[in-house]
Amino acid sequence: MMFDFEHRLSELASQTVLCIGDLMLDDFVYGEVARISPEAPAPVIAVGRQEVVIGGAGNVARNIAALGARCLFVGVVGEDEPGRRLMTALLSEPRIEAYLVTDRSRPTKLTHVVLNSARIDDQTSFFQDLLGFRHSDSTEMMEFIRCCADHHSVAFARGSGPSLNHMAYEMPNFDGLMRGAGRMKQNGFNIEWGVGRHGPGNNIFTYFIEPNGFVTEYTTEVEQVDEATYVPNTVEYWAKFPGRPCRWNMAGHPSNRLRAAMGGEIFAPPAGEDENLRCEEVMARTLGR
Numbered sequence: 048m049m050f051d052f053e054h055r056l057s058e059l060a061s062q063t064v065l066c067i068g069d070l071m072l073d074d075f076v077y078g079e080v081a082r083i084s085p086e087a088p089a090p091v092i093a094v095g096r097q098e099v100v101i102g103g104a105g106n107v108a109r110n111i112a113a114l115g116a117r118c119l120f121v122g123v124v125g126e127d128e129p130g131r132r133l134m135t136a137l138l139s140e141p142r143i144e145a146y147l148v149t150d151r152s153r154p155t156k157l158t159h160v161v162l163n164s165a166r167i168d169d170q171t172s173f174f175q176d177l178l179g180f181r182h183s184d185s186t187e188m189m190e191f192i193r194c195c196a197d198h199h200s201v202a203f204a205r206g207s208g209p210s211l212n213h214m215a216y217e218m219p220n221f222d223g224l225m226r227g228a229g230r231m232k233q234n235g236f237n238i239e240w241g242v243g244r245h246g247p248g249n250n251i252f253t254y255f256i257e258p259n260g261f262v263t264e265y266t267t268e269v270e271q272v273d274e275a276t277y278v279p280n281t282v283e284y285w286a287k288f289p290g291r292p293c294r295w296n297m298a299g300h301p302s303n304r305l306r307a308a309m310g311g312e313i314f315a316p317p318a319g320e321d322e323n324l325r326c327e328e329v330m331a332r333t334l335g336r
């Protein structure tokens with residue numbers, strides 16, 4: 048007997064379908080591409096219109112609803128602007144009943160990267176003069192620069208050579224940071240520095256060492272810079288700042304392991320590699336393959 052697709056499809060309108068999965072926002076940009084950028088071999092788009100729609104499993108739910116069925120959708124969102132937009136968009140779909148769990152222990156974005164450099168003045172000039180970053184703060188050890196309202200998007204730490212100091216992920220709020228830090232601790236990754244509040248940037252921090260030896264920071268409440276009024280502070284200002292290294296006078300100093308990992312020292316070299324190799328040497332070898 049032939050499968051009667053038309054008949055089955057018409058029956059779908061009387062069904063209730065449970066849909067569980069990952070949600071995402073699909074951001075579509077429509078426009079004309081008529082030329083190539085003079086600076087780089089990249090096509091330049093003249094944006095005509097932009098459309099943001101529910102994606103991932105949310106798109107499956109929309110398709111089920113479009114076929115006339117009632118859809119119960121279950122998913123997880125972060126406590127952030129995209130999460131709120133997804134919630135609003137799903138609520139406006141008449142045949143979808145959304146049951147969304149808000150998980151504030153998830154990071155919402157990569158918020159800054161700190162690089163070690165032996166040529167910190169050259170690096171800072173390059174980022175400001177050529178890449179278009181703005182100067183936020185200077186301390187004896189570090190230069191902080193930004194490309195958005197966050198106090199720092201990139202910072203340079205004085206070091207012996209080019210290597211990764213750490214990457215920081217933004218948590219929705221203090222409670223979310225503590226929940227995320229708790230999950231790390233329960234899984235054997237101790238807090239190597241923190242919980243504390245930094246001087247430059249005023250952000251709350253916790254630092255961990257990843258399995259491969261890089262350093263991860265969970266952070267929140269980073270200072271938002273008003274471009275019209277912001278004045279960077281100097282090395283002298285931060286040298287006398289009373290809240291060092293933690294405004295709460297609680298976090299103390301980083302563990303010795305963290306200092307070494309931030310300095311680019313190898314904790315977990317690839318199998319067969321020399322354990323004394325520095326981070327940048329492993330990266331150079333990998334890139335050279």
Ligand SMILES: [Fe+2]
Pocket residue numbers: 159161213214215264
């Ligand atoms: Fe950081």
